Amino acid sequence: MGVEPPLSSARGWDTLGAMDWAITWRAALSQLLVVAVLGAATGFTLSHEFFESWGWAIGPLSWLVATLVTIAVWKLPFWPTIFGAVVAGLISLVGVATGLHWTGSVIALVLFALWCGWQGRRQRLRLAT
Numbered sequence: 001m002g003v004e005p006p007l008s009s010a011r012g013w014d015t016l017g018a019m020d021w022a023i024t025w026r027a028a029l030s031q032l033l034v035v036a037v038l039g040a041a042t043g044f045t046l047s048h049e050f051f052e053s054w055g056w057a058i059g060p061l062s063w064l065v066a067t068l069v070t071i072a073v074w075k076l077p078f079w080p081t082i083f084g085a086v087v088a089g090l091i092s093l094v095g096v097a098t099g100l101h102w103t104g105s106v107i108a109l110v111l112f113a114l115w116c117g118w119q120g121r122r123q124r125l126r127l128a129t
Contacts, residue, residue: 024117034066084115
């Protein structure tokens with residue numbers, strides 16, 4: 001009589017096996033690049049006063065555009081990926097509220113990439129069945 005693996009492992013949902021690490025890294029890189037390009041473009045073309053007044057809209061809009069690019073490039077499921085981007089963005093608000101904007105941005109990027117990797121694994125498993 002052998003020992004049965006935990007239920008999560010029996011279904012293929014153990015912690016590390018539940019991730020598509022290639023998608024995780026690709027999503028992180030594409031999100032980072034698009035946000036950086038948009039940030040540089042707006043930073044060089046718009047005044048500091050504009051960001052004082054409209055930064056609350058430009059940041060999330062850039063994040064959303066980057067998410068749409070990530071979805072298109074890596075063929076991720078639309079609504080689940082949007083959901084992950086929104087949740088990661090909301091969590092990053094903690095950094096913004098405490099004056100650590102870039103720390104919040106890094107945390108959001110990591111969480112979003114992990115979410116995409118998990119979604120990528122789920123999508124691959126669905127296609128395999």
